[in-house]
Amino acid sequence: MSRTADPGPTAPDAPDEPDEPDDEPAEHLRFAAHxxxxxxxxxxxxxGTVREVLADPDPVMARSAVLRHLDRRAAGLLPDPGFDEWSASMAGAVDGDPLLTRRLREWDLLRSVTLARAWSTEDLDGASDWLQRKVSAESRSPRALAFLAVHGRTRRIRNAAAAGLREAPTRQDAGPPAGDAG
Incomplete structure (x- = not known):
């Protein structure tokens, strides 16, 4: 007896396509709009826009949207002289949110490491895995890389920092990375 493949549901009974806008959860639509x-x-x-977004009824989604925005803006402004003013403005807007406040502080620390400004190994030691990974993967600072090669929180961070130290002459000779100045 030969069997034919089950054709599946017919068009009227088929579920709607998942990527139709009407099927998108409301918080996803608000996230994109934010x-x-x-x-x-x-x-x-x-x-003010950051404060408005943080007033969304879904605080986790709102924080996620603001965090993504902060990361995008900070990365673009990192070498810019306007970074410090922007960071201070954002600090006021996210005051009271520990995650967003910490991320801004870590962008400030990354800026200090990147621009060879004053920074402490204690600050880098206490930084999140996110920042330690970012510094170990992107930094040209021999001091930061040497510190993370020994004291990085994870094996991945230590290995990336050690590799960065080995590549340091190449990194320096290649010119500053995108977003690096001074």
Whole structure:
């Protein structure tokens, strides 16, 4: 007896396509709308827009949108002289949120390491895995790389920092990475 493949549900009974906008959860739509709003805001309105997003009824989603925005903006502004003013403005906007406040402090520390400003090994030692990974993968600072090669929190961080030390002359000769200045 030959069997034919089950054709599956017919069109009227088939479930709607999952990527149709009507099927997208409301928080996903708001997340995308928040990212668009944050990305389009003028610098002088940015702190207010961040506060508006953080007032969303879903605090986890709102924090996630603001965190992504902070990471994008900080990465773009890292070598820019306006970074410090921007960071201070954002610190006021996210005051009271420990995660966002810490991420801003870590961007400030990354800026100090990147621009060869004053920073302490204690600050780098107490930094999140995120920052230690970022510094070990992207930094040209022999001091930061040497510290993380020995004291990095994870094997991945220590190995990346050690590799960065071996590549340090190549990294320095290649010129500053995107977003690096001075």
């Amino acid at each position: 990212l668009r709003s944050l990305g389009a805001t003028r610098p002088d309105d940015e702190a």
